[in-house]
């Protein structure tokens with residue numbers, strides 16, 4: 001069964017909202033992310049339920065069915081592979097690729113995506129450090145930590161970002177932060193939980209708690 005552009009975006013959004021917990025997603029949360037009225041969201045959710053891709057009950061919320069989750073993971077896979085292609089092969093910066101990948105993720109051809117995967121030599125993560133689901137629909141667990149949870153005196157390596165908005169990525173670039181940056185947390189400030197961090201052995205810089213929360217690391 002083929003899916004429309006709009007249906008795919010809904011499945012992707014419900015997937016994103018469900019990550020990390022088992023609760024049903026409220027219609028309002030979906031409406032907020034799709035920027036549509038709750039009434040049109042309800043119509044779409046009913047349609048998706050008819051196709052068997054979600055379980056939906058008015059007033060209770062929505063949840064992906066196994067079939068819907070498979071479709072959502074397929075879209076995420078395409079999105080992230082295209083982001084790798086755009087950065088590695090086309091020379092885009094990491095803050096420029098998300099919007100383009102939003103268009104490319106809807107290309108239907110499975111054989112194109114499998115060839116793309118091989119051409120890129122089977123990358124495990126996208127340019128933002130996010131895991132790329134396998135073609136069998138398995139999302140790899142990377143187990144990264146948030147920089148905001150790292151204690152003073154610890155060294156770690158920047159592995160990914162929890163937010164891939166262009167303004168956030170541009171801020172990181174301005175702070176000389178990129179995937180693979182070596183970080184040393186010198187101090188966690190009790191007042192606002194901002195941290196002083198030396199980046200690649202440069203003199204320490206301040207990073208706000210809000211920024212640190214969205215930086216994913218592994219201990220070195």
Ligand SMILES: [Zn+2]
Nearest residue numbers: 083098101164
């Ligand atoms: Zn993206």
